[in-house]
Amino acid sequence: MQPISGYGVAKVLDSENPEFKKGDLVWGMTGWEEYSLVTAPQLFKIQHTDVPLSYYTGILGMPGMTAYAGFYEVCSPKQGECVFISAASGAVGQLVGQFAKLLGCYVVGSAGSKDKIDLLKNKFGFDEAFNYKEEPDLNEALKRYFPEGIDIYFENVGGKMLDAVLLNMKIHGRIAVCGMISQYNLDRPEGVHNLMYLVTKRVRMEGFLVRDYYHLYPKFLEMIIPHIKEGKIVYVEDMAEGLESAPATLIGLFSGRNVGKQVVAVAPE
Amino acid sequence: MQPISGYGVAKVLDSENPEFKKGDLVWGMTGWEEYSLVTAPQLFKIQHTDVPLSYYTGILGMPGMTAYAGFYEVCSPKQGECVFISAASGAVGQLVGQFAKLLGCYVVGSAGSKDKIDLLKNKFGFDEAFNYKEEPDLNEALKRYFPEGIDIYFENVGGKMLDAVLLNMKIHGRIAVCGMISQYNLDRPEGVHNLMYLVTKRVRMEGFLVRDYYHLYPKFLEMIIPHIKEGKIVYVEDMAEGLESAPATLIGLFSGRNVGKQVVAVAPE
Known part of the structure; x- marks a missing residue:
């Protein structure tokens, strides 16, 4: 077997x-x-x-490369942009947030417990973080943290969170779709209703798999190992x-x- | 008033x-x-x-520029690719299909009547066309016309058609979202369930508005007017x-x- x-x-x-x-x-x-x-x-x-x-x-492995490729290659990030990351305390999310901070972005993460929120704010240096389980209205939560909208959404969860994000994207925003963990164990994935905002906001939404980016692995190590050693990335x-x-x-x-x-x-x- | x-x-x-x-x-x-x-x-x-x-x-106006910008600027088309267009007999769709044929693509359109299907096949030179109202299973219809999958989907309708297309995209396919006419008059848009295929197929889905592309209007006229005069575009x-x-x-x-x-x-x- x-x-x-x-x-x-x-x-x-x-x-x-x-x-x-x-x-x-x-x-x-x-x-x-x-x-x-x-x-x-x-x-x-x-x-x-x-x-x-x-x-x-x-x-330094697959999740690290996923964060690196997803953020730098798919999100087309620029200094000062507003970045939202779901499942932000996971192996990929915590790194994407730190990459975004290194670039001078405003970074907010969502996760599902107080411990994780503390980690995001106090250990990983996110500007803000919220517990999605305590938010009765995800749209309202996102409006609170992104009054001017989201430039980049790093998507790990799918479903209702994606629908709420679509309502809050800025014009010419980007959504890197890394995963949709909220959907994997459903008999049928939830429907996403707000895709028309891709048009009105001219949003690019792009799925990716790390396997297409391993040619960048040496470049990634060269960048990240000094940051780890200097404590700039935890x-x-x-x-x-x-x-x-x-x-x-x-x-x-x-x-x-x-x-x-x-x-x-x-x-x- | x-x-x-x-x-x-x-x-x-x-x-x-x-x-x-x-x-x-x-x-x-x-x-x-x-x-x-x-x-x-x-x-x-x-x-x-x-x-x-x-x-x-x-x-030669807004719909023409929409087709031009959507196809050439958003879809990143290449010779020989497989292109699907919904609402294909409309002002935009009929042009996108003809642009794709000029580039040497395989082109299939969907529309909602026999007259429109005849137009697509006999007047606009689409390789194939089908009446979505006569297809009990859109996924099966797309598999029939695209046994190896779709490289480019020019999205005009949304809803169930988009869900069926997501099941049939090729790896690294592109979806240009021009509109979602099937959704405009609903109290709540239908849910789209198959977005996880954006990840597994590494698909880029991008909304656009023609207003971002009018700087290309002179270039567009220079290209299309000779084609109209020579009858290469009808x-x-x-x-x-x-x-x-x-x-x-x-x-x-x-x-x-x-x-x-x-x-x-x-x-x-």
Whole structure:
């Protein structure tokens, strides 16, 4: 039986592939298991080991590249613009917000608990953050934080939040669609009703997948590693211990139980 | 009382504005009336008078510029791509289809009557056309005409058609949102459920308004007038006589009664 696959960090124990040799540290698609046989590697070799290796499941791995590509390549951001990020405390959202702050944008995030809101405001340096579960009217909440409208929406949730955002976009705004986690477990996705605002506000809405952008990975590392070392970009993980905790942590993602990037430690470094 | 405004063609009878003089022919925003007092002109002077003047309400006016900007500037079209146009026999759609054919694309249009479908296939040179009212399953219809998917969707209708198109987009496809006429008279717009395909297919969906593109109008005329004179681009109008027919023709747009660009002749040239 095939194991469930996912992004992991691993050490090569043996290899017949000339690109990987014993002792190499790698990140990429591995199995939910302690030892993996990888026949068609989708793996990157880890060069920088002076950071926690778990970072390669997040800030230095797929979610980091997703944030980098989504923000810089899809959103066409400019200094001073107004940026809104949903699911903002997750592995991708927390980084997008920090990239936007580095560029001099006004940044607001939404998340689903007080702990997450505190994290956004006090750790990641967002200008504002709100708990969407405590907002009876998302449109009103967005008008409060964006009285002049939203230039960039980094979309992670879909559904009602997207409908409310469409009402509040500025002319020539951009929506980078990274995911729609509120919709994944519904039998039928919710309907989005306000797409006509794409026309009246001349908004570009663009879906993307990180796999189209890995050619930028070296450039991304060159940018982000100094920022991590200087503390200009911070990163929060929610570490669970042991492979046996993996199913529960996966389920927890959909109820928002994790705070920060959910990582499962299968074995110590 | 202000008259209802709309795009019209007119002759200047008198002017205190140095840009317009008696006898000039103009097109742009005028009133639903025989004589108009224009205090803040949004008007273009007509230079080419060797075509029917009514063309400046359509192919050489706002709808023509809409088709030109929407197709060439928003859709990023390439030779050989697969293009789908809804409300394809209207003033904008018929032109977008002909632009796409000139570029060597495969072009399919949808419309709501047999007459319109005949027009699309036999007059405007579309490769295929179908009557959406006779298709019980729009997804199946699109799969039939686009077995390998749609590169470009020129969106004029919204709602169920957009949902079906999202299921059939190719990777890196583009959707230019020009309008959503099926939604305008609803109390609440229909929900669109398949937006997650923007991510999996990495689709760019972009709303636009012609007003952002009028700087291209001279370039547009330079391109289209020779094509009209050589018969490489054709144009169909649905001409109603007399200002008194205007209300009924407006209402007719929403039930699709017009075939081609609806024009009301207020006075002969």
